[in-house]
Amino acid sequence: MSARRGELESALLPHLDAGYNLARWLVGNDSEANDVVQSACVRAIQYFSSLRGSDAKPWFLGIVRNTCMTALKHRGERAADIDVESLLESPAESEALGAGREGPLEPLLRRDVRDRVNRVLRQLPAGFKEVLVLREMEELSYDDIALVTGVPIGTVMSRLSRARRQFRAAYALLDEESARD
Amino acid sequence: MTDHEQDPEVSELVKSAGERYPAPSALRRAVLADIRARTGARTGVLGHVRQWFGPGLGQVGVAFATGAVVAFVALQFLARPSSDSTLYALAADHARAVVTASAIEVNSSDKHTVKPWLSAKLGYSPVVVDLADASFPLLGGRRGFLGGVPLAVMVYGFKEHEIDVYAIRPDAGIALPRTHASLDGYHVVTWSVNGMNYVAMSDVDAERLEAFGKLLKSRQAQPG
Numbered sequence: 001m002s003a004r005r006g007e008l009e010s011a012l013l014p015h016l017d018a019g020y021n022l023a024r025w026l027v028g029n030d031s032e033a034n035d036v037v038q039s040a041c042v043r044a045i046q047y048f049s050s051l052r053g054s055d056a057k058p059w060f061l062g063i064v065r066n067t068c069m070t071a072l073k074h075r076g077e078r079a080a081d082i083d084v085e086s087l088l089e090s091p092a093e094s095e096a097l098g099a100g101r102e103g104p105l106e107p108l109l110r111r112d113v114r115d116r117v118n119r120v121l122r123q124l125p126a127g128f129k130e131v132l133v134l135r136e137m138e139e140l141s142y143d144d145i146a147l148v149t150g151v152p153i154g155t156v157m158s159r160l161s162r163a164r165r166q167f168r169a170a171y172a173l174l175d176e177e178s179a180r181d
Numbered sequence: 182m183t184d185h186e187q188d189p190e191v192s193e194l195v196k197s198a199g200e201r202y203p204a205p206s207a208l209r210r211a212v213l214a215d216i217r218a219r220t221g222a223r224t225g226v227l228g229h230v231r232q233w234f235g236p237g238l239g240q241v242g243v244a245f246a247t248g249a250v251v252a253f254v255a256l257q258f259l260a261r262p263s264s265d266s267t268l269y270a271l272a273a274d275h276a277r278a279v280v281t282a283s284a285i286e287v288n289s290s291d292k293h294t295v296k297p298w299l300s301a302k303l304g305y306s307p308v309v310v311d312l313a314d315a316s317f318p319l320l321g322g323r324r325g326f327l328g329g330v331p332l333a334v335m336v337y338g339f340k341e342h343e344i345d346v347y348a349i350r351p352d353a354g355i356a357l358p359r360t361h362a363s364l365d366g367y368h369v370v371t372w373s374v375n376g377m378n379y380v381a382m383s384d385v386d387a388e389r390l391e392a393f394g395k396l397l398k399s400r401q402a403q404p405g
Contacts (some may be wrong), residue, residue, distance in 0.1 A: 005220035012212060020204035025187045034208050036341045041212045042384065045219050046366055063280050071341035073320050076313075117198035136195040164188040167195070 011056040012041055018057065018138050019064040023134045026068040026126055040067040058144040065130060065148050072126060106115060120170045128163035135160055219366075224288060267327065268358040272367050274325045275345045275382045278334075285321040285336050295322040299333040299348075307333050307348030307377055308401040317344065317393055327355055337393070344383040344393060363387065370394035374401040 010053045019040065024033040044056045065146050121129060134148060145160075146153045240317055241314050278284040292309040300306035311319040314338040317337045325334040325347055332353070337344040349355050357378055362369040368387045371380045379401075381394050 004217060008216045008220060009213070012216065013209070016204040016209055016212060017201075020208065021202045024202035030202075030205070032341075033202070035203065037204065037208060038211055038215070039341050039384070042215055042366060043280055045216060046384075047280050050277070050280060066280065067341045070338050070343050072318070074316075074318060074338040113194070114198045114200075117194050118200050121195065121199060132195055133199075136192050137199055137201060142229070143342075160188070162206075164191040167191050168188060168278070171191075171194070174305050 003071060004048070008045060011048070011051060012044055015057050015060045016041075019060055021137060022130065022133055023064050023068050024062055024127050025073055025121070026065070026123070032071060036067045036071055037064060037074060040064040042068065055144070058140065058147040061134070061138070061140075062148040062150070066150075069126070117175050120167055120174060123170065124163065124166060127159060128166060131156060131160045132163050132167065261279075264356045264358055267356050268362055268369060270327045271325075271358065271369070271380060272348060272364050273369065274327060274356050278323060278325070278336075278345060279384075280345050286323040286344055288321045290319050292319060292323075295319065295335065297361055298322055299335075302335045303331055305333065305348075305350060305382070307335060307346070307379065308374060309335055310397065310400045312337060312396060312400065315396055317396070330355060338396075339383070339385050339389065339393070342383055342385045344381055344385065344390065346397065347380045347382070349378040350379060351376065363385070372398045374398055 002140065016037070020033060020037050023036045023040075024030065027033050027036055040060070044060055044063050049065075121132065124132070130149060131145060134145045140148070142153050142156050145156045151159070218301060254304045280320055286302075289295055289298075290311060290313065291312055296306050296309040299309070301326055309319070309322075313319065319340055320336045320338045320343070322336060323334045325332040327346070327384075330353055333348040334349070335346040337346065344382055349357065356372050358369050360371050367382055368385070369380060369382050370390050370393070371378065373379065379394075379397070381397070383390050383391060383393075385393075
């Protein structure tokens with residue numbers, strides 16, 4: 001049925017880059033990202049009726065995201081949903097994050113910046129990575145991020161601010177390390 | 182709601198320096214092929230009749246042959262009406278769960294957490310075992326619904342796939358699907374242990390699901 005084919009193509013293909021980017025960041029390598037996105041597309045095709053006229057981008061990214069989480073759990077990494085909230089409970093970490101908040105981030109050489117940003121992003125927990133990728137790279141609204149991640153909008157906002165704080169702290173730490181070298 | 186925890190500097194860094202990974206063109210082609218394969222022009226009963234009986238068949242012949250085929254198909258369904266509707270209902274429940282973020286209601290790889298949760302919510306409990314040592318980790322549990330009947334569901338993982346195992350009591354009034362069945366990319370395996378029926382459904386390949394079903398059945402049958 002070509003009408004359905006057209007609908008599917010216009011729902012999935014424009015968002016394939018965003019889906020792959022999210023998956024690549026969450027699973028961390030190309031071959032798994034490929035598997036995950038293709039499985040997500042098959043699920044999207046099978047369950048296309050659930051889109052029901054809503055915005056295809058958060059719908060599709062949500063399926064990609066869930067497929068990633070299943071893959072991560074299979075690997076034995078704990079899912080974002082359960083662990084993120086407890087991440088900042090240790091006093092040492094809160095202290096480190098507090099320290100990270102002071103002062104502007106040091107300006108660095110361009111290539112250096114790119115390298116550091118990506119190193120910091122890569123080592124963030126999945127729950128922080130996903131909100132940063134969705135917000136800063138894909139420029140999704142809080143509502144859409146809530147749809148993709150399946151948590152309330154308030155949680156999205158607090159998770160985002162925690163993610164930024166942790167990013168800032170880790171980035172500053174990297175700075176100190178390089179200053180010492 | 183205001184976001185007073187913004188950090189424009191961090192946002193700018195991620196925005197400007199964060200790596201974007203575009204979808205490889207091979208993936209794009211594969212997805213396009215998946216869409217095409219799953220939306221192929223449907224021939225329909227009439228088309229099949231023409232294919233089977235050749236183009237020489239006249240209108241009356243087509244009508245007669247179509248009637249015969251429809252009757253045959255209808256008889257197939259009548260022979261096991263509820264078993265096939267169970268399959269459709271399970272596939273719908275599984276598909277809904279797989280694409281929904283909050284599907285797993287009790288998120289734990291610990292059978293001592295999953296089993297009591299299911300027992301408390303459903304009033305009965307399946308034999309829960311972890312199969313992480315065989316690459317099928319227990320991810321958690323949830324309630325499934327089949328025609329309004331709540332069912333205990335154990336959720337297992339295999340790579341990026343989820344395997345839902347529905348525990349169906351014999352007195353639940355639900356006809357079990359055939360032992361091995363497939364529907365629109367989903368496969369099903371059924372078995373019984375200690376008087377409880379189990380139906381595993383997933384989009385992993387049929388052989389893998391078969392192996393999973395055999396393994397789970399044998400582990401469930403072991404005491405302790």
